[in-house]
Amino acid sequence: MSAPPSGLAPEGADGTRGRDPERRRAILDAADTVIQRDGPDATMAAIAAEAGISKPILYRHFGDKNGLYRALAVRHVEPLVARIREELTLGSDLRERAHATIGVYLGVIGANLNLYRFLMHRATAEDPATRGNVGMMVRRLGEEMGAVFVAEGWIDAAPRARVVAHAVIGMVRETGEWWLDHPDVSLDQVVADLAAAVVGAVGAVSAQQ
Numbered sequence: 001m002s003a004p005p006s007g008l009a010p011e012g013a014d015g016t017r018g019r020d021p022e023r024r025r026a027i028l029d030a031a032d033t034v035i036q037r038d039g040p041d042a043t044m045a046a047i048a049a050e051a052g053i054s055k056p057i058l059y060r061h062f063g064d065k066n067g068l069y070r071a072l073a074v075r076h077v078e079p080l081v082a083r084i085r086e087e088l089t090l091g092s093d094l095r096e097r098a099h100a101t102i103g104v105y106l107g108v109i110g111a112n113l114n115l116y117r118f119l120m121h122r123a124t125a126e127d128p129a130t131r132g133n134v135g136m137m138v139r140r141l142g143e144e145m146g147a148v149f150v151a152e153g154w155i156d157a158a159p160r161a162r163v164v165a166h167a168v169i170g171m172v173r174e175t176g177e178w179w180l181d182h183p184d185v186s187l188d189q190v191v192a193d194l195a196a197a198v199v200g201a202v203g204a205v206s207a208q209q
Contacts, residue, residue: 024061027051028075031068032115039114040122044068069123069130076119080108081137088148094202098195106176106187113180138173142166154202156209164205168198 030051035042044065048058062068083104091097109116124131146155146162155161172194179190 020061024071027053027058027061027068028071031072035072035118036112036114040117042118066127066129069119069127070133073119073123073130073134076112076115077134077137080105081141083108084141085144088145094152094154095195095199098198099191102172102194102198103187103191105172106179106191109176110180110187116180138169139166142169145169149202155205160205160209164201168201171197171201 027047031042031047034047034050038046044055044058047068048055051058058068059065062071084101087101087104088097091100119130120134124134142165143162145165145168146158149155149161149165150158155164175190175194179185179187
């Protein structure tokens with residue numbers, strides 16, 4: 001979950017418009033460093049110290065810790081969703097696209113375990129707005145995935161395609177959570193098995209059309 005390219009999301013989207021964008025980015029960089037080191041237990045004091053500022057100055061740029069949570073979610077979740085969205089449009093068949101898409105998602109969260117747990121476990125639990133923002137990104141991805149199922153002719157009815165798409169996303173997310181706690185299971189095995197499950201789910205619905 002590396003920092004997104006400049007311009008991906010507007011600075012100040014959490015209500016702190018007008019703060020120095022460069023300073024905000026430096027604080028977010030410091031937050032990434034501390035979170036990658038300390039995981040969900042990372043403190044605002046440690047983030048401020050890493051950035052070379054005080055906690056009041058940190059809060060001045062983000063409003064409060066929830067504002068920092070939301071900025072981090074935009075910084076990391078949106079680029080991941082964008083990568084998944086791109087993979088959905090590549091490849092010649094459903095299995096290939098499912099394999100690539102799932103591989104991107106699990107590869108990113110596996111390589112950024114502490115950051116993932118900070119955002120998805122702590123930040124979304126403590127801040128309803130962060131939880132809502134992340135949920136909206138995921139739901140939007142589900143709608144887009146459903147549209148791909150229809151456009152490719154895999155499922156002919158849009159409502160049914162959306163149901164399957166959201167079910168697929170839920171399955172992959174929950175399996176990803178399980179896999180992070182079972183590092184003895186190889187990434188390749190999980191990706192292959194999940195891709196097969198996606199193909200089976202889409203095929204089962206398609207057969208009922």
